[in-house]
Amino acid sequence: MSENKDLKGLGGWLILVAIGVIATPIMLLVTYVPLYVPIFQDGTWDVLTTPGSGAYHPLWGPLLVGEIVFNTILFFASLCLIYLFFSKHYLFPRVYIAIVATSLVFIPLDAWLVTIVLPSEPMFDPVTMKEFLRSLIAALIWIPYMLVSKRVKATFVEKRPSESVSRVAEYGG
Secondary structure, three states: OHHHHHHOOOOOOHHHHHHHHHHHHHHHHHHHHHHHHHHHHOOHHHHHHOOOOOOOOOOHHHHHHHHHHHHHHHHHHHHHHHHHHHOOEOOHHHHHHHHHHHHHHHHHHHHHHHHHHOOOOOOOOHHHHHHHHHHHHHHHHHHHHHHHOHHHHHHOOEOOOOHHHHHHHHHOO
């Protein structure tokens, strides 16, 4: 019991998780706002999505919209993750794992879709490879940590449905 009490709290390796959780929405804004906003301001969107233009491909529009939607959802999910982390909400480890795993799947999927639009481009250019490896390493380290860490199990316990509420919901009264 004392060991569990000593492990409860946002300490140890969770400090590194906190840094990543706080940095993620900032990195998303710094990376993607300067990337996507000019596309709509400088006429690039029209060139890429207007049939008959030299750079037109019917998948440019869906690809760009899909990337923007995914990154917007990721931004808001990362804000939600900050709340879950600092409130020590029991859902934090699950949501964290879901976000890390989803990002790990999205990067090669997006890279593959880009090769459909731009077949002469390599699927894993240096920037994409760097981002994928970063996500892969994070997943290999932090997903197992979230699943087996005693500190994680002892810390993220707030707002957990009580046993009696779960049984009532399960058995209908």
